[in-house]
Amino acid sequence: MNIFIIGIGLIGGSFAKDLKRLRPESKIYGIDIDPSHEEEALSLGLIDARSSYDELDIADMVIVTVPVDAMVQELPKVLDAVNDDCVVLDGGSTKSLVCKTLADHPKRRNYLSAHPIAGTEFSGPSAAIENLYAGKTNIICEIERTAFKLQGKALEIFQEMGMRIRYMNPEAHDKHIAYVSHLSHISSFMLGKTVIDKEKNERDIFDMAGSGFESTVRLAKSSPAMWTPIFKHNRDNVLDTLNEYIQNLQEFKQLLEDEDYEGIFHEMNDTNRIKEILKGIPLNSMGK
Amino acid sequence: MNIFIIGIGLIGGSFAKDLKRLRPESKIYGIDIDPSHEEEALSLGLIDARSSYDELDIADMVIVTVPVDAMVQELPKVLDAVNDDCVVLDGGSTKSLVCKTLADHPKRRNYLSAHPIAGTEFSGPSAAIENLYAGKTNIICEIERTAFKLQGKALEIFQEMGMRIRYMNPEAHDKHIAYVSHLSHISSFMLGKTVIDKEKNERDIFDMAGSGFESTVRLAKSSPAMWTPIFKHNRDNVLDTLNEYIQNLQEFKQLLEDEDYEGIFHEMNDTNRIKEILKGIPLNSMGK
Numbered sequence: 001m002n003i004f005i006i007g008i009g010l011i012g013g014s015f016a017k018d019l020k021r022l023r024p025e026s027k028i029y030g031i032d033i034d035p036s037h038e039e040e041a042l043s044l045g046l047i048d049a050r051s052s053y054d055e056l057d058i059a060d061m062v063i064v065t066v067p068v069d070a071m072v073q074e075l076p077k078v079l080d081a082v083n084d085d086c087v088v089l090d091g092g093s094t095k096s097l098v099c100k101t102l103a104d105h106p107k108r109r110n111y112l113s114a115h116p117i118a119g120t121e122f123s124g125p126s127a128a129i130e131n132l133y134a135g136k137t138n139i140i141c142e143i144e145r146t147a148f149k150l151q152g153k154a155l156e157i158f159q160e161m162g163m164r165i166r167y168m169n170p171e172a173h174d175k176h177i178a179y180v181s182h183l184s185h186i187s188s189f190m191l192g193k194t195v196i197d198k199e200k201n202e203r204d205i206f207d208m209a210g211s212g213f214e215s216t217v218r219l220a221k222s223s224p225a226m227w228t229p230i231f232k233h234n235r236d237n238v239l240d241t242l243n244e245y246i247q248n249l250q251e252f253k254q255l256l257e258d259e260d261y262e263g264i265f266h267e268m269n270d271t272n273r274i275k276e277i278l279k280g281i282p283l284n285s286m287g288k
Numbered sequence: 289m290n291i292f293i294i295g296i297g298l299i300g301g302s303f304a305k306d307l308k309r310l311r312p313e314s315k316i317y318g319i320d321i322d323p324s325h326e327e328e329a330l331s332l333g334l335i336d337a338r339s340s341y342d343e344l345d346i347a348d349m350v351i352v353t354v355p356v357d358a359m360v361q362e363l364p365k366v367l368d369a370v371n372d373d374c375v376v377l378d379g380g381s382t383k384s385l386v387c388k389t390l391a392d393h394p395k396r397r398n399y400l401s402a403h404p405i406a407g408t409e410f411s412g413p414s415a416a417i418e419n420l421y422a423g424k425t426n427i428i429c430e431i432e433r434t435a436f437k438l439q440g441k442a443l444e445i446f447q448e449m450g451m452r453i454r455y456m457n458p459e460a461h462d463k464h465i466a467y468v469s470h471l472s473h474i475s476s477f478m479l480g481k482t483v484i485d486k487e488k489n490e491r492d493i494f495d496m497a498g499s500g501f502e503s504t505v506r507l508a509k510s511s512p513a514m515w516t517p518i519f520k521h522n523r524d525n526v527l528d529t530l531n532e533y534i535q536n537l538q539e540f541k542q543l544l545e546d547e548d549y550e551g552i553f554h555e556m557n558d559t560n561r562i563k564e565i566l567k568g569i570p571l572n573s574m575g576k
Contacts, residue, residue, distance in 0.1 A: 117498040137495050166495060173496075179483045180497040184504040190536045191475050192562040193555065194529065195467045197536075206565050207425050207454060208461075209468040210405040214566055215503045216472040221563045224556035228549050235544055241482065242541045246534060248478040248485075253530045256523060261516050267481065268512035274480040275509045277494050278502055 001026040004051060004062045006074065008032045008041040010119060011091045012065035013128025016046040018161050021130070029055065033070075041125040056081035061153065065091045069229035072101045079107040087150035089114050093177065094233035095141045095170035109147040112154045115139040115173065116163060117181070121221040134162035139177075141170045178237035183245060185219045185227060186238070192220035289314040292339060292350045294362065296320045296329040298407060299379045300353035301416025304334040306449050309418070317343065321358075329413040344369035349441065353379040357517035360389045367395040375438040377402050381465065382521035383429045383458035397435040400442045403427045403461065404451060405469070409509040422450035427465075429458045466525035471533060473507045473515060474526070480508035 001023055005012040008030045016028050030047030032038045038050045056062065059082055066074060071092045078088055079102070088111045092098055095113055102108055118136040120127060138158055143151060158165060168176075195217070199205045231238055255263040289311055293300040296318045304316055318335030320326045326338045344350065347370055354362060359380045366376055367390070376399045380386055383401055390396055406424040408415060426446055431439060446453060456464075483505070487493045519526055543551040 117496060119498065119500070121500075136498070139496060164495070176487070176493045176496055179486050180493065180501050183482065184479060184501045186537070186540060187475050187479050188504050189556050189559050190533060190540055191472060192559040193536050194471065194533045196559065196561060196565070198467050198529075198532065199464070205464045205468065207452070208405060208427060208464055209566075210407065210424070212407070212409075212507050213468050213472045215506050216476050217562055217566070218503050219500050220556075220559050221566075222556070224553045224560065227556060228553045231544060231552060232547075232549050235547070239541065239544055241486075242537065242544070244486065245478060245482045246537050246541065248481050249474070249530065249534050249537070252474060252478055253527065253534065256519060256527060256530070259520075259523070261520055264519060265512045265516045268477050268508075268510070268515060271477050271480040271484065271508050272512065273484060274505055277484070278497075278505070278509075 001060045002029065002058050003027070004029045004031060004056060004059045005047065006031045006062065006064045006078065007066035007070070008037055008046060008125050008128075009065065009123050010127040010129075010132075011116070012063060013041060013044075013046045013125045014118075014130070014132035015063050015065065015091070016041070017128055017130040018133060019157070020045075022157065022160050029059075033066075037125055044125055044128070046125055046128055053077065053081050056086075057083050059083070059086045061157075062086060062088045063091065064088065067226050067229045068092045068094050068098065068233050071098055075102055075111065076105055079105050079110055082107070082110060084110070085150075086110055087112055087146070087154050089154055091116055093181065093230045095139075095173045097233045099142055099170040108145055110150060112143070112146045112150065113141040113170070114154075114158075115141075115177070121218055123223040123226065131162070133158075136163055137166055138163040139166050139168055139173055141168055141173055143167055174234050175237050178234055178241045182230060182234060182238050183241040185222060186231075186242060187245065188217055188219035189222075192217045289348045290317065290346050291315070292317045292319060292344060292347045293335065294319045294350065294352045294366065295354035295358075296325055296334060296413050296416075297353065298411050298415040298417075298420075299404070300351060301329060301332075301334045301413045302406075302418070302420035303351050303353065303379070304329070305416055305418040306421065307445070308333075310445065310448050317347075321354075325413055332413055332416070334413055334416055341365065341369050344374075345371050347371070347374045349445075350374060350376045351379065352376065355514050355517045356380045356382050356386065356521050359386050363390060363399065364393055367393050367398055370395070370398060372398070373438075374398055375400055375434070375442050377442055379404055381469065381518045383427075383461045385521050387430055387458040396433055398438060400431070400434045400438065401429040401458070402442075402446075403429075403465070409506055411511040411514065419450070421446075424451055425454055426451040427454050427456055427461055429456055429461055431455055462522050463525050466522055466529045470518060470522060470526050471529040473510060474519075474530060475533065476505055476507035477510075480505045 003026050028047045029049050029051035030041045041047045116138040118132050291314050316335045317337050317339035318329045329335045404426040406420050
C-alpha cells in the first residue's frame, strides 16, 4: 500500500509510526510545506521517501494533517490528484468549513472526515508518538458521504490503531469541541499570559509554582500556527464558550467581592462532579 | 521524638509517611477533627496513635495541616499547649493572616511558618503519598522570628525530605502565590462549570474530551473545604488576579470578534514562553 502523509508533525508523524507497525509492507511518503520537516521525518524513519503532489496518483491512502486553514486549500487539490480507489483522510480539529468546502467536489466520495482526539502540546516530527491513538476517540463526520469500500479501508486501520469511533455531523462536532477542547486552550493561554505579565520582572517567582499551575497552563505551550486557524474556523462557537466562561468568572469574582463564602463553596462543590465525568476520559492520552 | 500531626489528610499524611521513614524511632500521634480520618490514618499506618491537645506537652514537633481558617483558630491553642523545646510547623497556603494572628503570641518563637508547594487534587488520609515533598519548594516566612535551635530542627527534616527552601515575607508570599496557584484553581473550576453547565444533558459529549481538557480542568477536583478559606484569606490578591485574567480573556475575545487573527497569533506566540519558564518546575510534582 502506498500511504501519503501531508503535514508530518505530531499528528501525521504519529499516524506514520502506527502505520509502519501495522502495515510493514507499505511505503510511506511524506509531503510537508517545510522541507526541514520532510528531512527530519526521513531521518527519524517516520517516512520512507519525500514526495510531492505529482505522485499522489499512486496513493492508496492520503492522510492530511495540516493546520485547518491549509486544509481547506489543500484537500480539494489532493482530491483532484488521487485515483478513484484512494481514500483521503484528514485529522483537523474543526469540521464544518472543511465539509462545506468539499461538499460539491467531484471526488467527495474519496474523502473521509475525521478528528482523532489525541495530541500533546508539542509539535513537529520529533513530537510524533507511537500508539498516540490507542484508546482515543475518533470523531467521524458525514460518513455516509464516503464510498463504502473506502469507509471500510479507513475504519479497519482506525480499529487496528485502537481508536473508539464516534459519528457526528460537522456542526455538532464543532459546537461541542469548542467546549471540551478549544475553550481549554484559551483559558490556559490567558492564564499563562496573566502570570507572565505580572511576574515578568521576577522570574524566580516561578520557583513557587507547583504541579497545579503546570497542569492548568500546559496547553499554553501549544502551536499558535495550528490554533489560530482553529479559532478562525470555529469563531462563532468559540465566542459562545468565551462569553459563558467570562460570565462564570465574573460571577465568582462577585461572590468573592461580596464575601459570600458559602456561595463560593457551593460553586466549587457543584463543579467537583467533574471527578466522575473525567473517569470516562482515557488518561493515557497525555503523550508524556 | 514525639511528632504530632494535626489534620491528617493529603498534606499531613504525606509528612507522616516521610517522617516514619526518616525518623523510625519516632512516635507519630494524629489528631483530626474527623474521627474517621484518625481511624483511617491509624489503619493505613500513617500514625502510631490517636491523640488530643491534652497530650501536646510531650510533643517535640507539631505539624499543623488543616484548612487555613482552622489554622488561625488552632495554632494559638497549639502554641499554648506545647513545651518550650517544641517546634510547631504549619503547611498552609496563605501566610499573612496566620503570621499576623501569631505576631504577639508569647510562644511565637516556637512557630515556623511554612508552605510546601506540593499536593494533588485529592484529599483525606488515603491521598497521602510518600516522597510527595522531594524536589518541591518549601516557602518559609519570617524565619528570623523562630528560635535558632527550632529553625535547625525543622530545616534538617525539610532537607532530608528533599525540599528546596526559599525565604519570603508573608505579604510577598500571598501576592505571588495568588498568581501561580490560586488563580489556576479558579480558572479550572470555572472551566469545569462552563462545560458541565453546557453539556449537562449530553453526558456522552465528554467522550470527545481529550488530555488537554483533562489537564486544564484537573484542579476543579480540589476540595472546596480547603479552598474556600484560602480565597477568603487571600481575597484582595485573588481579586487582583481575577481582574487581570478576565481582562485578558476579554481582550482575546475582542480580537476574535474583530477577526484580528494576527493579533490572536501574537497573543499565543508571546505566551509560548511559558515552555521555557515551566522547565524550572519539577514535573514529578504531580502526585500521580
